[in-house]
Amino acid sequence: MVVKRRKRTDSSDEKGNILFCGVGGQGILLASEVVGYALIQNGFDVKKSEVHGMAQRGGSVEAFLRFGKKVYSPLIEPTTVDIQVSFELLESLRYLPMLGKQSRIIVNTQKIPPLSVSTGIETYPDGIIERLKGFGLEVYPIDAFQISKEIGEVRTVNMVLVGALSNFLPVDEDAFLDVIKWRVPERFREVNLEAFKRGRGLIDNIK
């Protein structure tokens, strides 16, 4: 798990706050790690924060990834998320106080009902994408689950989303491909690379 770090030639002060959110077991931690390494390869300082343990049993999970020349706090402050990558539809509505007018949202339209919904106590809200758009936010809905099924491995949802996210980051495609190659176990490498490429190709079509 060692990468080369390129010296940033431009004296840019590019920085960003990425919020990953979804449901425990969806591969969020691997996704944020791949993005983190790709950013490091491009010379950025990175801090990635996540919570392990109990929440991972099918509960809401979130991970913060911050990058820039120098990053102090591992936590993203409310209203300052640049990109939210939501691995599940309902979860995209859970972190509104973290968002601001500048926030872009990449959202997997897959629905995973919480237990209160699947047992019929509550209902899964309708019109989530419309609500987000109604806030004036830039929203990119993606059916990553469907794409992963087409690829033949439902556990590549995370890499489809990383691919989509990659369009918005100051990192070249090769860095991502490199990282996926050494970070993902051999037998899943090809499907994950494909998932990444499929995801990366999506955004233009949506725009």
Add this chain to the structure above:
Amino acid sequence: MKKSSKYLLLSGNEAIALGAFEASVKVASAYPGTPSTEILEALSQYEGVYTEWAPNEKVAMEVALGASFAGVRAMVSMKHVGLNVASDPLFTAAYTGVRGGLVVVTADDPEMHSSQNAQDNRNYSIASKIPMLEPSDSHEAKEFTKIAFRLSERFDTPVLLRTTTRVSHVSGIVRKGKIEESRVEPGIVKIPEKFVMLPVNARKRRVELHRRLQKLRKYAERFPENRLFWANPEIGVITSGVSYLYVREALPEVSVLKLGMVYPLPERLIKDFASKVKRLYVVEELDPFLELQIKAMGVECIGKEVIPEYGELNPELVRAAIVGKKKRRVFSSVDIPRRPPVMCPGCPHRGLFYVLSKLKVFVSGDIGCYTLAASRPLSAMDTCVCMGASVGGAHGMEKALGEDSLGKIVAVIGDSTFVHSGITGLIDIVYNKGFSTVIILDNRTTAMTGHQPNPASGITVKGEKTEEIDLEALCKAIGVKHVYTVNPHDINTTKKIIEKELKRSAPSVIITKYPCVLLPEERRKKKPIYMVISEKCKGCRICLKIGCPAIHWTAGKGKRKGKARIDAILCNGCGECELLCKFNAIVIEENGGEKKKKN
């Protein structure tokens, strides 16, 4: 020129493991506990280090101390409450001191992301008189670990290294460093006046401990990791750990004294800093640990008047406390269904708690995935205090209430938790003529912390086979006459046995034995997939009572009745819902057995 240095993105825990490896640690022992678990897991991947999961933190501490006595560098790691368990050897290890460097890592959880309390383990350093280092990020986590080993040998003391969740589980850039060797000679050395804490020796060591602390106090004044960052002298902040990062983020304009060693404190340095700033703040999570010590020096400072005394801090809280600005939210949160953690589909604990909820017994609970049974719809756990408390607690309730309580109380405890500290509770029940029913939930792993093997699963941290504790034989040897093992997915048999044993006026143990569905071997197994035959489903909702996330309810419309449906991707084929359905509407999908779960 292209820079080609090697960078790693490591969590604080992984960085501690790398630091220990670079410090040539030879023996490391731990008991899993969030947020500390990955330290030993990462360390077990390095060559040349002996690593082990101990049955509990006290044993882990003793193993590390023994290794230190043998002259090698040793480390023990645990979550904050684990140090309570290990505190007995810890306090006396302060007296004996060490031979090989000994580092004790405690990972606190101020926000209780995955803990039952939020104790501030910095207090252990004062109480045990052991120096404590506090890193703020992964880079420091690695460096401080190496420093801790050096200090340990130099000052002849164990050294505490304290992290919090936001250090342990935050990843940052780390560079590999040089391997350092200890200069201590390994071997058996008899030094009774140092190692045998009979009162006559202990009294002398107590004086030694005092001298050592004096030396450490002096050393703290020039400890390079107590760092000054000069800026505007209007406001000065003393801080440590992750709070330092929040201060730098939120208030780049203030002067900062960052303490890498939080005990003992550099009194002169602090007084000097205080004298050069107009207003002095102390920014720390949880207890006013630094603040009280600083105030005791006679230094005026502002701390818990403005900084919250519980929960995690963040840049916004720090900014609001010191310069009184809080950002306005752009969007406020909306009311949507919550998503608390739940037991996995096919979890071997589910059926058991369904049975207990039906029996309406008081469930004396414990710590593990099964604590999730406290939430709806199972709502079948009535206490949860600490590792092992279920067993002693049930016995205590029964002694308090006498014969009246027979059949009304049951203790539930996981396999790993039972080995950790349930065994002694069971001995108490037998010895003192109790009649408790204790259920050991043997899912073959320590699931909640990420599936670490334990003495009852017969596998080591390195994945090697080892002797497996025979829980049945163990309970019998303790003197429990009635011991049964049952497959908890067989709800009906489980219920019958529990009903019978609850009525017994003698101690009994029921072991519900079935592997956790997330274990790799389980994932690879071919499993049947269940489905609901819609025409047969009468909409009685009984299958929903077990709270399996794979079973979905579709509400009825008009005349059409509501019906249950099973999500084939989620179903893990435990068959519990089939047993519950009175209308035979739940069956194995045709070719269901063929669908191999992908790994």
